[in-house]
Amino acid sequence: MHDAPGERDPRRGRARGPDRSSRGRWWPPSGHRPFGPPRRRGRGPWWAGEDAEGEEPRGAGRVLWRSSAAVAVIQLVGTRFAAHDQPERTDLGPLGYALLLAGPALLLVRHRHPRLAVFGTAAVTLVYLGAGYPNGPVFVSVVVASVAAVAAGRRIAAWSALGLLWAGRVLIGHWLYRWLPPSGDGPASWGQELAVAAWVTAIVAASELVRVRREQWARERAERAAAVRRRADEERLRIARELHDVLAHSISVINVQAGVGLALLDQDPEQARTALTTIKAASKEALGEVRQVLDTLRAPGAAPRSPAPGLARLGELTEQAASAGLTVEVAEEGRRVPLPPGTDLAAFRIVQEALTNTVRHSGSRTARVRLRWAPDALELRVDDDGPATSAETAGTGPADRPSGGGNGLVGMGERAAALGGTVEAGPRPDGGFRVRARIPLGRPAGTVADGPEEEAP
Known part of the structure; x- marks a missing residue:
């Protein structure tokens, strides 16, 4: 009877190897050289000049x-x-x-x-x-x-x-x-020796030129690799920010309405039905936006099937907040101008995240959204009357930390910074909490700066 693979053999005092195949052959692990000494791996590429034996590139x-x-x-x-x-x-x-x-x-x-x-x-x-x-x-x-x-x-x-x-x-x-x-x-003749010395100098100069060129090529390869990693990180952050903004608001509304429905299920079934209807609508909208984000990822470069959210959907956002028990007052100053898709999306997401934080972390049931259209910038301000807590300042509460992670305000700042703007958030001196953002309007629609954001749903 054979021992199980990896079981210690008491007669040899060491673990047995893997099972033999049906043909009775033992196949060595990957990379094993059955004939000759094992291959030694060097500490760097072959052109790095390691004196220790190293594995050379293929070919x-x-x-x-x-x-x-x-x-x-x-x-x-x-x-x-x-x-x-x-x-x-x-x-x-x-x-x-x-x-x-x-x-x-x-x-x-x-x-x-x-x-x-x-x-x-x-x-x-x-x-x-x-x-x-x-x-x-x-x-x-x-x-x-x-x-x-x-x-x-x-x-x-x-x-x-x-x-x-x-x-x-x-x-x-x-x-x-x-x-x-x-x-x-x-x-x-000494003239011949001088000629040989000149040849030696030329050989040294050519060798130094080859070395400099190889170092330059290696540096360029490293810079290209770093640029690829940086673009991948930026894309990963953009996707994470989009998913956070899409899900946080809808899930907050669902959470609040689920609590209302559970509390009123026996006392006021009609109100509980209204809460369940709101949950269904919010979840349907969240699923649609998540599906749109995933479709964009599966087919990069393809046009989204629905337009990206913008300030034109601010009314829908206030209705969703009202279904969660938050009354939103919207005021505008100045003349509204068309925004590039990236700027319009960033403004909408900043307002959405500010209202989501108010629903989740503030005791106030009223929020005020103020849009000020300046000639060179769009200024956004979202206020609530509090009470403001440290949990709200961080963008998440202790109970919500595993799911929220405190990325809401960070995402706001990243969106504004990508467009050259700023975001300030914190408690107000008279109580409550304020989010203030300023987004420049100097980039017209269709510029390269708005390219990455245009792909976002």
Whole structure:
């Protein structure tokens, strides 16, 4: 009888593995390598220059092999052609060909071990020069390794390797040539050394340019990723704000009317019926608005089936508040002007949330809404006579904290701030509570600033 998966085996003192399949095979977990050592994951991307072994991106191995093979072909073929014009140099033998292939072989590890690659190729090239073999494209391996090392952040290693290679070449060409092959070789010209120094400087400059470009690309990628996350966060906040504003008012009306219906169910059935009718109407409207929000999310960019709420529906809002037992007095000053959809929606939601807070958290049964149309801004003010409590100031009461969360006033401020306006809310000196908002009217309808809000139902 087999033990259950994960059950401890008393004979071995450790938990047993998963069940075997019907074929009697044990399938290793995902990522397990049954042949060879387990793959080690690096601390960063392959171009970051981590010396510890790391997992390279998909396809990087093929690029390494192809580029190293191309360098090997260039060095072998180029050196063979260059050797025809240098009969005085040592003939290429097995050691010479081995040195020409050793540099490209070291390039295979230039991403995981950039220091090893740059110092190794420099040492191989120095040995090749000391052996007196023909001059040719043997420096290609050093150039590629240096560029990879600098791009990986190992600048000191690359500069040190190139400096040691140049110093070794000077030492061989001006002092050690007497004891090194080929026999009868004379000292090198200093003009040639200056040319080599200029090439080394050009290699370092090209490597630094590659490093700067890679850092710039990485920074741009990070900025694009941050912008995508920021847009996603803004969209998530917008959706949360819409759902809060849609549901908070309707659920507050339903809550109040449910309490009235329960209290009057036995004493005044007709009044309880009226409360239930109000609950049905409020819930139907809430479901419709929630469905409209969800339809907008499922089909981004599609036009909503019904117009977005605005100040034109202020009468419906006051009727809903009246069904919850709150009398709303509306007054306007100035000449009403058409508002962009985003501004109209924000003004409606601010008034709606202020009235919802009055219904939920204030002892007053009367609220006053005042709209003042200025030439450059719309000023909204919602007052109630209290009593004002700290729960009302926070936008939620202790009993309602799990469901409300205190996001009502925060949502008001976010809506106004998105349009360049402000919201002030707090107790009045003479008692009660006041919400005051100012929304600029400088953005005409259809501007880019109103784009995100136009999608809102």
